[in-house]
Amino acid sequence: MIPDSNNPTIKGRGAADNPKNRFEKTHLAPDPDPQPPSLDEVEAIHLPVLGAAGVPSAEAPASASGTVYLPDRTRSIIATNSSPDIPFAASINPYRGCSHGCIYCFARPTHEYLGMSAGLDFETKILVKYDAPELLRAALASPKWRPQLIAMSGVTDCYQPIERKLRLTRRCLEVLLDFRNPVGIVTKNHLVTRDIDLLKALAAFDCVSVTVSLTTLNAELTRILEPRTSVPRDRLKAVKELSAAGVPVNVLMAPVIPAITDHEMPAVLEAAKEAGAKTAGFVPLRLPFGVKDLFGDWLDRHFPDRKNKVLNRIRDIRGQPRGDGKLNDPNFHTRMRGEGVWAEHFAQVFQLHAERLGLNERGYASSTAHFRRPDPPPAPLPLFDR
Numbered sequence: 279m280i281p282d283s284n285n286p287t288i289k290g291r292g293a294a295d296n297p298k299n300r301f302e303k304t305h306l307a308p309d310p311d312p313q314p315p316s317l318d319e320v321e322a323i324h325l326p327v328l329g330a331a332g333v334p335s336a337e338a339p340a341s342a343s344g345t346v347y348l349p350d351r352t353r354s355i356i357a358t359n360s361s362p363d364i365p366f367a368a369s370i371n372p373y374r375g376c377s378h379g380c381i382y383c384f385a386r387p388t389h390e391y392l393g394m395s396a397g398l399d400f401e402t403k404i405l406v407k408y409d410a411p412e413l414l415r416a417a418l419a420s421p422k423w424r425p426q427l428i429a430m431s432g433v434t435d436c437y438q439p440i441e442r443k444l445r446l447t448r449r450c451l452e453v454l455l456d457f458r459n460p461v462g463i464v465t466k467n468h469l470v471t472r473d474i475d476l477l478k479a480l481a482a483f484d485c486v487s488v489t490v491s492l493t494t495l496n497a498e499l500t501r502i503l504e505p506r507t508s509v510p511r512d513r514l515k516a517v518k519e520l521s522a523a524g525v526p527v528n529v530l531m532a533p534v535i536p537a538i539t540d541h542e543m544p545a546v547l548e549a550a551k552e553a554g555a556k557t558a559g560f561v562p563l564r565l566p567f568g569v570k571d572l573f574g575d576w577l578d579r580h581f582p583d584r585k586n587k588v589l590n591r592i593r594d595i596r597g598q599p600r601g602d603g604k605l606n607d608p609n610f611h612t613r614m615r616g617e618g619v620w621a622e623h624f625a626q627v628f629q630l631h632a633e634r635l636g637l638n639e640r641g642y643a644s645s646t647a648h649f650r651r652p653d654p655p656p657a658p659l660p661l662f663d664r
Contacts, residue, residue: 287579288398290505292379293572294579296395300568345377347440350405355413356428363611366462369432370414372446374405376434378466380504381576382533385433387567396568404440411449418457418651425649427460437467439506451476456652460485460644464530466493466507468516477525484645489528490517490555492546494539502580514553521554526642529555533563534624536591537584543624544631551635558637560628562595562616565605595621 287294355370375389379401386396394403407413417423430436436447454461455476463470463486470477470488480486490513494500497509508516520527529550534540543560550558565573577585589605595616596607607613615621632638 287502290379291398291401292381292383292503292505292576293397293401294575296397296399297568297571299390299393299395301390302393345402345404345440347404347406350374350407351409352407353413354417355407355410356417357432361610363614364432366427366429366432368426369429370410370450371431371433372407372410372436372444372450373434373438373440374407375400375403376438377401377404377440378435378438378504378506380466380507382503382535382563382565382569382573383434384564384566384569386569386572388433390568397572404438406440406444407446408444410446411453414450415453415456418453418459419654425459425646427462427644428454429462429464431464435465435467435507436463437465437469439467439469441467442469442472448473448476451480454485455480458483458485458648458650460646462487462489462644464489464491466491466504466513468508468512471516471519474519474523474525477520478523481523481525483648484643485648487526487528487642487644488520489530490514490520491530491532492550493531493533493535494542495545495549496542499539502576510549514549517550517553517555521556526557527555528557528559528642529553530559530561531628532559532561534560535563535588536595536620537588538581540624543627547628547631547635547637551637555637556639557641558628558632560624561614562621562624563592564607564613565592566608567606570605591620594618 357369357371358367359369360367374392376383376385383400386400389396389400389403392405394400430447430450436450441447451461451473458480461480465488470490477486477488492510492513493504495510497511500507500509507513517527517529529546531539531543531546534543547558563573574585574589577588581588592605595618596605597612597617598604598607607616615625
């Protein structure tokens with residue numbers, strides 16, 4: 279690994295700057311700072327001031343590289359999609375943006391719809407749906423709701439670091455348990471084990487599955503690739519604890535990055551099996567919109583010696599010619615598995631070792647058979663009888 283001293287990395291962040299929003303005609307151009315931010319600046323976390331009802335009443339200003347949490351006052355919580363290559367139609371995301379800072383995250387461009395950047399803004403300006411549990415309860419109680427699997431972390435991780443304080447994901451799980459509505463969780467954070475009590479209760483009704491994303495077994499690579507996620511050892515520990523509690527758990531190697539993590543696939547699958555996973559999957563790297571430039575800058579900073587090799591193999595996987603070929607394929611199905619020799623190679627290696635280890639022999643299907651609408655709590659009695 280050969281760092282590029284001409285393009286400084288911010289400790290604890292995946293991106294190094296804020297590229298221009300593709301939808302905005304104007305943008306801020308701050309004065310250049312020759313010194314990278316200090317660790318104290320990076321670790322600064324600001325929370326909105328909460329009013330008496332727990333509703334944000336003011337917004338704290340963000341520092342250059344610290345994290346600020348802003349209220350998202352959305353009045354609906356369940357998003358739907360009709361994508362034929364996604365195994366769920368409904369999802370909830372208590373947080374928009376993610377301080378995990380994974381440089382490759384396909385969700386980064388969603389921040390551009392908010393007038394922000396897919397770069398540092400995505401990692402440092404997190405919108406919080408403080409009313410998510412209450413909105414979820416109202417949605418499930420509605421007669422219009424048809425019981426079905428709800429995905430959590432369909433866009434951003436529902437167990438990113440601030441969840442330890444805000445507990446919005448836990449409160450949403452409490453609602454889902456009340457209704458016995460199935461939920462599928464994807465996370466990179468050992469924090470999911472905090473909620474094993476709720477996950478175990480949901481598992482009793484065939485209402486839950488957890489997917490732990492394991493990109494690499496190399497903790498040093500994790501530090502720069504996914505800077506604020508749990509280290510691989512702790513993710514495997516989460517798999518073991520969930521499996522021991524009877525919670526169906528899957529390991530997803532996503533993304534597989536050519537010439538950086540692809541060689542680890544057999545070892546990742548072996549570690550997943552040893553930890554107790556029953557199923558596993560993988561997804562080749564996707565680089566939509568501005569993510570391709572952020573990832574290219576990351577390669578310049580951390581792997582300049584192999585940048586061309588990585589990008590050319592991505593072009594091969596995405597069915598593009600080398601040179602100026604595109605780095606993304608937005609088409610259904612092929613976007614998730616890729617095309618060409620390298621995509622076929624990944625699929626063959628995965629299948630060979632998954633079969634050898636006995637993974638994916640039995641699938642898991644969630645059930646809506648136990649769904650119910652619990653009685654609403656009784657109205658409070660009046661203090662005085664009129």
